[in-house]
Amino acid sequence: MKFTDIVSPFLAWSRAAKKADTIPYPQKSNPGSDRYRGFHRNDLDKCIGCGRCEEICQNLAIGMVQVEDSQPVKGDSGLRPLVDYGRCCWCALCIDVCSTGSLSLSNSYSWTTYNADTCAYIPGTDEKAWDHTPKGYSQDNSILKWAGSPRVSMPAARPDKRVDSFEEVIRGYSPEQAAIEAARCIQCGLCVTACPAHMHIPEYLRAIADGDYAGAVKLFFDNNPLPEMCGKVCTRECESVCAMGYQGEAIAIRWLKRFACEQFESLSDVLAVDEKPLEQGRGKVAIIGTGPAGLSAAYYLSRMGFEAHVFDKDEEGGGVAQHAIPEYRLPAAGYEKQMDVFRKAGAHFHYGTEVNDADILKMSDDYDAVFIAAGLQKSSEFRIPGVELPGVKHAFYFLMNKPEDGSIDVGARVLVIGGGNVAMDTARTCLRLGSEVVISYRRRIVDMPADEEEIEEAMEESIDFRPQTIPIRIEKAGQRLKYFYAEAEMIDDPNGGRPKPVRKDDIEHGIEIDTVFLAIGQSSDLGFLPEVIAEKMTIQWGEIEVDKDQYTGVKNIYAGGDITPGAGDIITAIADGMRAAKAIRDGGNLIVNLK
Amino acid sequence: MDKNLQRIISESSFESDTIREDEGYLHVRVSRVHVLELLLSAKQRFDMETLQLISVVDRIEDAVFQLTWILEDSGGTSVFMISADYPRENCTVPTIGDIWPTAILFERELHEMYGIDFPGNPRQNEDFLLEDWRELPPMRRDFDTLEYSLRTYGERRKRTHTDPREYIADSIDEWDTPVPMKDFER
Numbered sequence: 001m002k003f004t005d006i007v008s009p010f011l012a013w014s015r016a017a018k019k020a021d022t023i024p025y026p027q028k029s030n031p032g033s034d035r036y037r038g039f040h041r042n043d044l045d046k047c048i049g050c051g052r053c054e055e056i057c058q059n060l061a062i063g064m065v066q067v068e069d070s071q072p073v074k075g076d077s078g079l080r081p082l083v084d085y086g087r088c089c090w091c092a093l094c095i096d097v098c099s100t101g102s103l104s105l106s107n108s109y110s111w112t113t114y115n116a117d118t119c120a121y122i123p124g125t126d127e128k129a130w131d132h133t134p135k136g137y138s139q140d141n142s143i144l145k146w147a148g149s150p151r152v153s154m155p156a157a158r159p160d161k162r163v164d165s166f167e168e169v170i171r172g173y174s175p176e177q178a179a180i181e182a183a184r185c186i187q188c189g190l191c192v193t194a195c196p197a198h199m200h201i202p203e204y205l206r207a208i209a210d211g212d213y214a215g216a217v218k219l220f221f222d223n224n225p226l227p228e229m230c231g232k233v234c235t236r237e238c239e240s241v242c243a244m245g246y247q248g249e250a251i252a253i254r255w256l257k258r259f260a261c262e263q264f265e266s267l268s269d270v271l272a273v274d275e276k277p278l279e280q281g282r283g284k285v286a287i288i289g290t291g292p293a294g295l296s297a298a299y300y301l302s303r304m305g306f307e308a309h310v311f312d313k314d315e316e317g318g319g320v321a322q323h324a325i326p327e328y329r330l331p332a333a334g335y336e337k338q339m340d341v342f343r344k345a346g347a348h349f350h351y352g353t354e355v356n357d358a359d360i361l362k363m364s365d366d367y368d369a370v371f372i373a374a375g376l377q378k379s380s381e382f383r384i385p386g387v388e389l390p391g392v393k394h395a396f397y398f399l400m401n402k403p404e405d406g407s408i409d410v411g412a413r414v415l416v417i418g419g420g421n422v423a424m425d426t427a428r429t430c431l432r433l434g435s436e437v438v439i440s441y442r443r444r445i446v447d448m449p450a451d452e453e454e455i456e457e458a459m460e461e462s463i464d465f466r467p468q469t470i471p472i473r474i475e476k477a478g479q480r481l482k483y484f485y486a487e488a489e490m491i492d493d494p495n496g497g498r499p500k501p502v503r504k505d506d507i508e509h510g511i512e513i514d515t516v517f518l519a520i521g522q523s524s525d526l527g528f529l530p531e532v533i534a535e536k537m538t539i540q541w542g543e544i545e546v547d548k549d550q551y552t553g554v555k556n557i558y559a560g561g562d563i564t565p566g567a568g569d570i571i572t573a574i575a576d577g578m579r580a581a582k583a584i585r586d587g588g589n590l591i592v593n594l595k
Numbered sequence: 596m597d598k599n600l601q602r603i604i605s606e607s608s609f610e611s612d613t614i615r616e617d618e619g620y621l622h623v624r625v626s627r628v629h630v631l632e633l634l635l636s637a638k639q640r641f642d643m644e645t646l647q648l649i650s651v652v653d654r655i656e657d658a659v660f661q662l663t664w665i666l667e668d669s670g671g672t673s674v675f676m677i678s679a680d681y682p683r684e685n686c687t688v689p690t691i692g693d694i695w696p697t698a699i700l701f702e703r704e705l706h707e708m709y710g711i712d713f714p715g716n717p718r719q720n721e722d723f724l725l726e727d728w729r730e731l732p733p734m735r736r737d738f739d740t741l742e743y744s745l746r747t748y749g750e751r752r753k754r755t756h757t758d759p760r761e762y763i764a765d766s767i768d769e770w771d772t773p774v775p776m777k778d779f780e781r
Binding site: 049058059065086222 | 760
């Protein structure tokens with residue numbers, strides 16, 4: 001035995017009071033720095049499943065997957081990103097491009113697992129310890145913030161110049177502008193979930209970006225036979241859910257549709273619709289009304305080989321959409337180009353033919369199906385003292401009479417009561433006729449049902465908005481009229497409805513005007529429905545209830561457009577017409593003869 | 596701007612482009628033949644004592660590596676940055692390890708990540724982060740990370756993927772249109 005063997009154990013004890021040189025056990029955590037790029041987190045309330053993170057990932061670390069049995073809903077694909085940490089290189093590009101900013105990286109970097117294949121998870125769905133840690137890398141603390149390009153602005157006439165004429169306000173994109181704008185689309189398809197007609201938006205945007213305008217137009221007609229009209233005045237639900245719109249601006253889907261249509265003198269040439277319909281002799285369908293719903297049904301039925309007969313009491317047809325929208329938004333010149341498609345598709349038009357209850361009964365005998373798309377034809381009544389005075393008019397009838405030619409004298413000062421599109425259209429039309437215009441609306445401007453853009457443009461054109469004003473009465477004042485109103489304050493509805501305007505004080509304000517336009521809504525006129533049919537339908541608030549196939553519950557009779565409950569816009573009516581055509585094609589409810 | 600910083604370039608015998616200047620901050624671009632001279636004078640005459648970092652941008656489109664030396668003065672109040680372009684092909688940059696010993700480590704990293712040769716650096720061939728790397732240096736932009744990872748690690752785990760666009764179209768039966776434009780190839 002050596003001497004050191006005896007001494008060593010005692011020498012070791014001499015280190016007992018010193019700091020250990022070895023790694024401490026149990027191991028102490030060593031947190032990542034504040035902006036460390038660690039494991040992913042996903043705020044599921046914000047994620048819309050657009051797949052932009054997957055698209056950018058250089059290493060295929062991210063795959064969009066179904067979460068349980070989620071389905072696409074409006075504005076959300078229902079898919080969520082799954083991250084594979086065998087591939088992820090922590091570059092954080094997925095964070096930089098995230099459309100909504102829902103995806104972020106925590107500063108946690110340590111995770112022990114016995115099976116390498118389990119080193120992947122769906123952030124947000126699969127619970128992890130770092131889900132709620134405040135630190136890490138996100139768009140909030142990155143230098144880039146968010147990677148996206150701005151919208152190409154639409155050239156428009158200047159507000160002070162455009163009020164002098166009825167010339168169209170919007171000028172349209174150039175091919176270069178359209179290509180740049182269309183190329184901003186990330187092809188996620190969320191827009192399709194919002195479009196009532198489910199138009200193939202990503203595909204036609206790509207066609208426009210590639211310069212294939214004819215290809216785009218053909219794609220329009222798959223689900224929408226009135227693309228030029230929609231390209232000008234659509235309510236564009238699609239843009240409201242666009243992934244690019246969360247942190248930047250939505251793709252100008254409507255303007256691009258308009259652009260592609262504008263590239264052709266004739267759309268029927270592009271579609272080659274004058275060739276014979278796909279299949280002949282499938283049956284006869286009567287369609288009441290030549291608005292968007294009626295035209296849409298007529299187009300698809302004709303193209304499918306049905307004999308479509310469209311009836312309209314007007315000499316021209318076109319419905320409210322074509323006639324009530326003023327020239328500066330939807331020029332009448334485009335109407336012929338559009339109707340050319342329907343005529344060449346083989347639809348039969350019967351203008352100046354008012355349909356009454358006896359006709360409907362006869363039609364249900366003579367035709368294999370009837371599609372009612374008569375729309376809303378009556379302007380709603382408004383009861384305050386003085387509405388019976390001459391000089392008090394209904395805005396809806398005024399617009400339908402095409403006042404652009406100046407044949408109707410509205411006087412020097414005009415008052416419009418209401419806050420919808422009809423109110424805006426009337427106000428802006430009167431402005432162009434040279435009048436000073438005041439708009440009186442009971443609620444706030446944000447509560448107005450009119451398109452935001454229309455309100456904005458009306459304000460630019462210096463229309464005098466008087467929100468939160470309650471109409472009291474209209475009196476005669478010499479050659480003119482005097483409108484009395486009270487100011488209102490908004491009272492919250494305890495039941496959670498929208499705030500109600502309540503008169504604030506006893507003070508009456510009066511303004512002198514020449515003409516008052518009432519624009520408080522339209523309603524249907526179902527007088528043409530025979531009683532035997534009407535009593536079998538479910539009719540509420542003057543609207544005919546239908547199922548998902550636009551079927552009224554009465555054999556062979558379908559309905560769509562504004563006469564049925566719904567959003568009441570053009571694209572919804574077009575979708576109704578297409579759905580009815582599909583249902584008639586599939587023949588589920590086709591039993592000839594009503595009696 | 597800092598007078599001291601301004602003097603570094605005004606008192607030099609060659610031209611330089613100012614990229615950015617700010618309070619206590621100057622970033623210049625010079626021809627690569629003047630880099631050593633400028634670095635030396637900055638340290639010896641103008642108190643730029645610390646080499647913070649050497650950074651590289653792979654400007655593959657211009658076929659150059661852009662190197663940037665970041666210097667700081669002894670008080671830590673001003674920063675001086677020198678950028679210069681070097682041809683990407685067989686890129687050779689003189690070492691500054693004898694001016695700032697810390698550069699030996701920085702250059703070793705750049706040698707490994709970009710394949711830049713620093714003749715005179717005694718340790719540049721030692722592994723920095725990667726062990727026994729035989730591929731193209733991985734930070735070069737012509738290095739294909741996806742190809743490398745598939746070749747090296749394979750499909751370790753079957754990747755699942757659903758395209759949002761197709762998923763939406765299928766769920767709402769979008770392509771069941773009454774009259775599809777069949778002649779349009781999509």
